[in-house]
Amino acid sequence: MANARSRFWVNITSAFFVIAIVILANLALGGMRWQFDLTEDGRYTLPEAAKRIAAGLDDTLTVTAYISEPLPSYLEFVPRALQTRLEEFAAASNGNFQFSFRSPENEPGLAAELEKHTPPIKPYPLADFVQGRQTTGSYYLWLVFRYGDQESAYHLLEMREALAREGEFLRLLPFQIASKLVKVRNPEAQIGIVSEKKTPPPELQQQLGRDPSDGLAQLRDIIGKHLPPPRDVDLRHGGQIPDDIDMLLLYKPDALGEAETFEIDQFLLKGKRVVVLLDNWSSFDVDRVREWQSGLQSGTMKMRPLQHGMSEWLSHYGVVASPGLIEDPEFSASSVSVNMEVRQDPATQRMVLAPVERRRRISGLLLPQERDKDRNVTGQFSETSPALAGLGRFGMAWAVPLQVNEAALLAHGKSANGAANARAEGLVSTSRGAFVRTITDDNVPVWSEQQSVAPDKTTVGSHPLVVQVSGRFRSAYVGRKWGEDERPPRKGPDGSALPAMPNTAARLDESLEPGQLWVFADSDFCSDYAALTARNLSSQDSMVALQLAMAGFVNVMDGMLIGDDLIEIRRPNIKDRSVDSKSVDDERGSILWQAVGLTPVLLLVLALLWWMLRTAGTRRRTGAEV
Amino acid sequence: MNTIAWKELRSFLNSPIAYIFLIAFTGWLAGSYFVWGKVGQGVTFFSVGNTSLDVYFSLVPQAFVLLIPALAMRLWPDEIKSGTVELLMTYPVRSWEVVCGKFLAGIWLIALGLLFTLPVPWTVGAYGDLDWGPVWGAYIASLFLGGAFLSIGLFMGALCSEQVTAFIVTAAICLLFVLMGDTLINLFIPKGLHALSNALSFSSRFNYLGRGVVDVADTFYFGSVTAVFLMLNVTVLETRKGA
Numbered sequence: 001m002a003n004a005r006s007r008f009w010v011n012i013t014s015a016f017f018v019i020a021i022v023i024l025a026n027l028a029l030g031g032m033r034w035q036f037d038l039t040e041d042g043r044y045t046l047p048e049a050a051k052r053i054a055a056g057l058d059d060t061l062t063v064t065a066y067i068s069e070p071l072p073s074y075l076e077f078v079p080r081a082l083q084t085r086l087e088e089f090a091a092a093s094n095g096n097f098q099f100s101f102r103s104p105e106n107e108p109g110l111a112a113e114l115e116k117h118t119p120p121i122k123p124y125p126l127a128d129f130v131q132g133r134q135t136t137g138s139y140y141l142w143l144v145f146r147y148g149d150q151e152s153a154y155h156l157l158e159m160r161e162a163l164a165r166e167g168e169f170l171r172l173l174p175f176q177i178a179s180k181l182v183k184v185r186n187p188e189a190q191i192g193i194v195s196e197k198k199t200p201p202p203e204l205q206q207q208l209g210r211d212p213s214d215g216l217a218q219l220r221d222i223i224g225k226h227l228p229p230p231r232d233v234d235l236r237h238g239g240q241i242p243d244d245i246d247m248l249l250l251y252k253p254d255a256l257g258e259a260e261t262f263e264i265d266q267f268l269l270k271g272k273r274v275v276v277l278l279d280n281w282s283s284f285d286v287d288r289v290r291e292w293q294s295g296l297q298s299g300t301m302k303m304r305p306l307q308h309g310m311s312e313w314l315s316h317y318g319v320v321a322s323p324g325l326i327e328d329p330e331f332s333a334s335s336v337s338v339n340m341e342v343r344q345d346p347a348t349q350r351m352v353l354a355p356v357e358r359r360r361r362i363s364g365l366l367l368p369q370e371r372d373k374d375r376n377v378t379g380q381f382s383e384t385s386p387a388l389a390g391l392g393r394f395g396m397a398w399a400v401p402l403q404v405n406e407a408a409l410l411a412h413g414k415s416a417n418g419a420a421n422a423r424a425e426g427l428v429s430t431s432r433g434a435f436v437r438t439i440t441d442d443n444v445p446v447w448s449e450q451q452s453v454a455p456d457k458t459t460v461g462s463h464p465l466v467v468q469v470s471g472r473f474r475s476a477y478v479g480r481k482w483g484e485d486e487r488p489p490r491k492g493p494d495g496s497a498l499p500a501m502p503n504t505a506a507r508l509d510e511s512l513e514p515g516q517l518w519v520f521a522d523s524d525f526c527s528d529y530a531a532l533t534a535r536n537l538s539s540q541d542s543m544v545a546l547q548l549a550m551a552g553f554v555n556v557m558d559g560m561l562i563g564d565d566l567i568e569i570r571r572p573n574i575k576d577r578s579v580d581s582k583s584v585d586d587e588r589g590s591i592l593w594q595a596v597g598l599t600p601v602l603l604l605v606l607a608l609l610w611w612m613l614r615t616a617g618t619r620r621r622t623g624a625e626v
Numbered sequence: 627m628n629t630i631a632w633k634e635l636r637s638f639l640n641s642p643i644a645y646i647f648l649i650a651f652t653g654w655l656a657g658s659y660f661v662w663g664k665v666g667q668g669v670t671f672f673s674v675g676n677t678s679l680d681v682y683f684s685l686v687p688q689a690f691v692l693l694i695p696a697l698a699m700r701l702w703p704d705e706i707k708s709g710t711v712e713l714l715m716t717y718p719v720r721s722w723e724v725v726c727g728k729f730l731a732g733i734w735l736i737a738l739g740l741l742f743t744l745p746v747p748w749t750v751g752a753y754g755d756l757d758w759g760p761v762w763g764a765y766i767a768s769l770f771l772g773g774a775f776l777s778i779g780l781f782m783g784a785l786c787s788e789q790v791t792a793f794i795v796t797a798a799i800c801l802l803f804v805l806m807g808d809t810l811i812n813l814f815i816p817k818g819l820h821a822l823s824n825a826l827s828f829s830s831r832f833n834y835l836g837r838g839v840v841d842v843a844d845t846f847y848f849g850s851v852t853a854v855f856l857m858l859n860v861t862v863l864e865t866r867k868g869a
Contacts, residue, residue, distance in 0.1 A: 011861040018857055022850040026825075026843070034842035038759035044839045073812040076820060129813030166830075167837045579677055579754035587753075588672070595671075595749040596656040599742045600649050607645045614640065 271513020
């Protein structure tokens with residue numbers, strides 16, 4: 001009995017001893033991050049490109065994380081996740097990346113010091129629950145980057161809903177940090193935007209504000225996160241492009257004259273970058289929201305024609321822009337609910353204005369996806385172009401018919417020995433069944449119940465939607481003389497001719513440095529109002545395609561200005577791996593059978609087989625015994 | 627140990643409980659994901675529209691909380707009730723070999739259950755670009771979680787002579803481990819306990835592994851919980867043997 005009791009105590013003591021060792025081992029391991037990332041694209045590992053950016057620091061960069069202690073319950077993972085990522089950056093930086101955590105709650109006087117910072121670093125009110133009771137507290141969630149005399153602050157709340165989801169936070173954080181490193185190291189990379197701002201109609205001013213808008217607020221916001229905020233450039237009436245602009249974005253150019261295109265030409269020949277978002281028709285503008293809504297009901301929309309005035313200049317660089325618009329029966333098949341009606345919401349039992357499930361084809365909408373030789377969607381546009389790799393779709397609306405005429409480019413894009421030193425390439429294209437529809441009365445079809453038919457078979461074929469032209473060029477204006485300083489005359493506000501703008505800079509006839517010109521067949525994909533319309537229509541396909549087109553567009557600009565590293569870091573979300581919705585709809589029954597029905601049937605068959613084997617075995621044994 | 631494991635597995639397969647477990651497990655997961663939607667969210671494969679299987683694998687802990695205690699409840703209470711445990715103790719085997727044998731039988735059955743869920747990722751992969759990394763991560767996480775639940779079930783089974791009691795207590799403990807560290811649950815407990823709750827949580831570690839990131843600390847945690855409960859089980863047996 002005494003032996004049993006002592007054995008009991010030995011067992012209990014050794015159990016407690018082992019548990020203590022296990023707890024200590026877990027505590028020790030908890031501080032270490034030995035991880036194996038099994039995802040195909042290493043989504044949760046610091047990307048090589050981010051390491052390259054960190055390794056490229058040639059001076060000390062400090063990151064100070066001003067993080068409140070404690071944080072709301074749903075953000076408690078943030079300090080640990082942030083520390084993990086910052087440690088990875090520090091490890092890759094050869095000692096030039098240093099970071100520290102500071103909590104204004106634990107350091108008296110720090111809050112007042114941060115208040116004086118430019119811009120002020122303030123706590124942000126966030127809701128929390130403490131023991132079941134809702135409370136609101138103010139929390140610091142800031143990162144401040146300092147590099148030489150450059151400083152940039154990043155508010156983690158800019159990550160929005162991703163901040164509250166650990167997986168998304170870990171995935172996006174390397175890009176956010178790397179983009180700040182790029183921003184403080186490249187303070188000179190400046191984008192200029194040429195666009196026309198319009199005032200919202202009075203009835204929409206309450207909703208959209210009163211300030212004139214070009215619909216590029218979202219784009220400016222995205223660019224401003226990792227580059228200096230884009231600056232407006234006014235080319236009208238002989239305005240010039242400032243010297244510190246590195247890339248010029250022409251958004252929906254309208255009625256450009258020779259003086260403006262000459263200015264753009266000279267800018268390109270300096271080895272700078274030009275991106276043109278072209279349109280033949282103005283559809284998504286702040287002053288046209290009503291037209292769009294009525295167009296959805298009637299089926300046609302009175303569009304405002306645009307005379308971009310760039311055809312001649314573009315054709316010199318091998319890009320032929322024609323009138324009309326592209327329709328693609330294959331890639332415009334994304335249907336949307338176009339009728340709205342008041343009905344009862346089954347979830348809330350309230351009356352709501354909601355789209356009716358009457359699906360129609362938006363004939364001018366293009367949602368191209370690249371396909372392989374077997375006509376299967378590949379899931380990404382280009383493995384070779386970093387800007388477009390990983391993008392599964394693209395969204396454009398009423399695109400301009402473009403063609404690439406490389407011969408026209410090579411007629412002047414040649415070096416002294418005759419070798420080509422310029423090239424033009426279409427990177428995103430429609431299907432081979434696309435065609436050009438010529439519009440004669442400004443009434444552009446919005447939707448149709450039937451399949452679109454090409455009015456003119458000669459235009460049927462694959463049309464490029466994004467064209468890249470790069471290399472050294474000869475000016476489109478070589479040999480043209482306008483006056484003493486050989487510059488084209490300006491137009492006054494009333495359209496009258498004015499004398500050429502006095503300019504002391506030498507006129508360029510050939511590229512000083514290799515330049516880049518990108519032409520997009522549409523401008524709407526980055527318009528705030530196009531995104532708003534897609535949301536109102538509840539068109540998931542359109543929303544995703546527009547977002548991906550915008551991502552591709554931002555990639556293009558980043559690639560031109562700061563290299564490909566940031567593009568490489570921007571990994572697609574796992575949620576971007578969409579299923580082939582048409583096949584899923586068509587094969588719903590077979591999916592249900594494979595995924596739900598097959599296993600139970602298989603298990604029942606196996607159970608039956610096992611039972612038969614067992615019965616046979618028992619019989620054999622019984623027989624042998626008998 | 628292998629002999630005991632094989633004997634237990636055969637006894638599982640000879641009874642309807644293994645098939646009920648397998649059909650309930652695979653049916654629950656696939657049905658929830660493809661037909662009626664995840665409880666409280668109504669999300670199905672057809673409404674998600676992408677190849678992420680996050681929602682599908684997030685159903686695994688829910689299913690395990692009910693099914694693994696049901697599986698484990700017959701491993702010890704049956705033996706205790708019928709008195710075969712005393713007979714087993716007279717065999718020339720060590721207590722830990724008996725415990726590990728029973729554990730192995732249970733884990734094989736859980737692995738078999740997970741194997742039968744493979745048609746789901748195959749099906750989803752046929753209709754889109756599926757990243758298999760998070761899928762394998764989720765399978766590893768499920769196996770570790772299943773092992774931890776099973777060890778808790780075995781320990782509770784050794785303590786309780788009634789199957790129903792063992793089932794209820796095991797399910798309650800497993801549920802507690804799953805709920806701990808959950809953001810929603812943290813809202814209702816004092817802030818001072820959050821660190822402890824997060825450290826003991828199964829669900830946050832399961833989700834981390836399920837994203838396709840195998841962290842040594844997380845796998846070690848699952849492994850150590852399993853080992854501790856198996857060891858406690860051995861202690862109970864030894865004590866019983868001594869008595």
